[in-house]
Amino acid sequence: MSKLNPVSFGLSEVANLLLQLVQQVPGWEGPSKTEFDIRLRDLVQKLEHTSETLDTLLIAETVAETAAEVALL
Amino acid sequence: MNQRNPPVKFLVEPYELRKASAVIMTAIAMLEASHATRAGRPLTFLLGQAMLAPLTRDLVHLAGACIHTAANYESCEAALAPGFLRDFDRVEPMLIKSVAGFALSIEESLGGGETLVNIFNARSVSGKAVGTVTDVLTRLTEAAKMRQIGVEIGTGAAGRQFTVYLPGTQNWDPVTGHQAFDLTSDLAAMSAPGISAPERATIQALGSLGFGTMAGDTAVLAGYSEGGLVAANLVASGAVTALGGTVAGVIAVGSPINSVRLPASTRVISLEHANDPVTKLDLSSKPASRHWFTQKFAPTGLLGHSLEGYRASLNASGTNAASHLNKLFGEMRGRSKDSVAASLNWFEVSRTP
Numbered sequence: 001m002s003k004l005n006p007v008s009f010g011l012s013e014v015a016n017l018l019l020q021l022v023q024q025v026p027g028w029e030g031p032s033k034t035e036f037d038i039r040l041r042d043l044v045q046k047l048e049h050t051s052e053t054l055d056t057l058l059i060a061e062t063v064a065e066t067a068a069e070v071a072l073l
Numbered sequence: 074m075n076q077r078n079p080p081v082k083f084l085v086e087p088y089e090l091r092k093a094s095a096v097i098m099t100a101i102a103m104l105e106a107s108h109a110t111r112a113g114r115p116l117t118f119l120l121g122q123a124m125l126a127p128l129t130r131d132l133v134h135l136a137g138a139c140i141h142t143a144a145n146y147e148s149c150e151a152a153l154a155p156g157f158l159r160d161f162d163r164v165e166p167m168l169i170k171s172v173a174g175f176a177l178s179i180e181e182s183l184g185g186g187e188t189l190v191n192i193f194n195a196r197s198v199s200g201k202a203v204g205t206v207t208d209v210l211t212r213l214t215e216a217a218k219m220r221q222i223g224v225e226i227g228t229g230a231a232g233r234q235f236t237v238y239l240p241g242t243q244n245w246d247p248v249t250g251h252q253a254f255d256l257t258s259d260l261a262a263m264s265a266p267g268i269s270a271p272e273r274a275t276i277q278a279l280g281s282l283g284f285g286t287m288a289g290d291t292a293v294l295a296g297y298s299e300g301g302l303v304a305a306n307l308v309a310s311g312a313v314t315a316l317g318g319t320v321a322g323v324i325a326v327g328s329p330i331n332s333v334r335l336p337a338s339t340r341v342i343s344l345e346h347a348n349d350p351v352t353k354l355d356l357s358s359k360p361a362s363r364h365w366f367t368q369k370f371a372p373t374g375l376l377g378h379s380l381e382g383y384r385a386s387l388n389a390s391g392t393n394a395a396s397h398l399n400k401l402f403g404e405m406r407g408r409s410k411d412s413v414a415a416s417l418n419w420f421e422v423s424r425t426p
Contacts, residue, residue: 050124058117
């Protein structure tokens with residue numbers, strides 16, 4: 001199991017945690033593992049994409065809010 | 074040309090599969106916690122909610138598939154590939170499981186977490202098989218005092234009847250020690266079936282006594298508090314039936330078992346005080362099964378969770394309630410409450426660091 005930091009984590013940490021499952025489930029081979037890996041990698045990819053989108057949006061929203069506050073001053 | 078495909082290896086350790094599902098549940102809890110930090114940015118928060126919801130749902134499905142696969146593995150690995158993702162909806166998201174999995178992962182990050190487990194048959198005595206629910210609570214009290222798992226073997230009309238007695242949590246230290254019934258196994262049992270040390274110890278104990286090796290072997294799993302949850306998990310994971318015998322039923326005393334997905338045919342007797350907070354940890358109500366009977370007792374004591382309190386409530390519940398419970402117990406065991414000879418085996422359980 002990964003060494004999690006319970007205080008600070010984000011979507012990328014979640015993606016890393018999940019990716020370890022692809023590599024570190026000992027003694028599991030066969031078609032079911034292949035199917036599991038495919039689904040999990042797909043989910044991780046979507047998670048990373050979501051993470052990028054939300055990070056960008058968060059920055060934009062923060063900038064817009066700050067700009068609005070400055071304009072009010 | 075007649076080419077032969079290379080042989081496909083089918084290997085899996087169901088424990089690892091269930092652990093994988095707990096990791097996925099932990100990831101979901103992390104996602105939820107991470108997303109909550111965006112609450113101060115309403116636009117990002119709303120968009121994030123819309124984007125993360127389907128991903129969370131898929132993750133829950135994947136975790137469910139792991140549990141389902143582990144439960145079925147022994148009997149039908151060959152059919153797993155096409156069926157792996159078919160039965161997702163059989164496992165629904167349950168917040169408490171995510172939280173428990175998350176807490177367990179934190180324990181593991183601190184060097185604790187679940188471990189291997191050893192059992193030792195400390196004592197075998199002869200006597201009479203339990204005949205009433207009150208007798209079961211007496212045995213559970215013995216199990217709690219000795220901090221051991223008890224397995225009684227009696228003989229019924231159809232075959233051998235095993236009754237397992239599982240104590241409650243013995244150690245609340247967040248640091249994992251040698252005691253198997255501890256906070257670590259509590260969290261593991263809450264997160265998913267098949268993970269906790271007491272579940273694995275019970276399977277070892279039943280296996281060492283040859284459960285499932287003779288036709289007609291049946292087992293009643295009885296437990297107090299954590300022990301009741303362990304009992305229900307053992308049925309949900311399919312670990313007991315994988316030994317070859319059948320499950321006659323579960324008796325849970327002060328245990329949060331409502332969210333455990335048991336086969337509809339499983340007979341359950343659950344005893345709950347109205348003021349027992351432990352029974353509410355599952356955040357779920359009693360499943361709609363005609364085989365599931367929950368006996369609610371009036372509030373008692375400060376917390377309503379002590380085993381002594383349950384014994385007192387059962388004794389004070391009146392003839393009708395006690396008769397009904399004993400009737401259900403008799404139906405569970407498939408025979409009347411007439412005493413039969415039995416052997417009782419007590420197992421010490423310890424973690425392997």
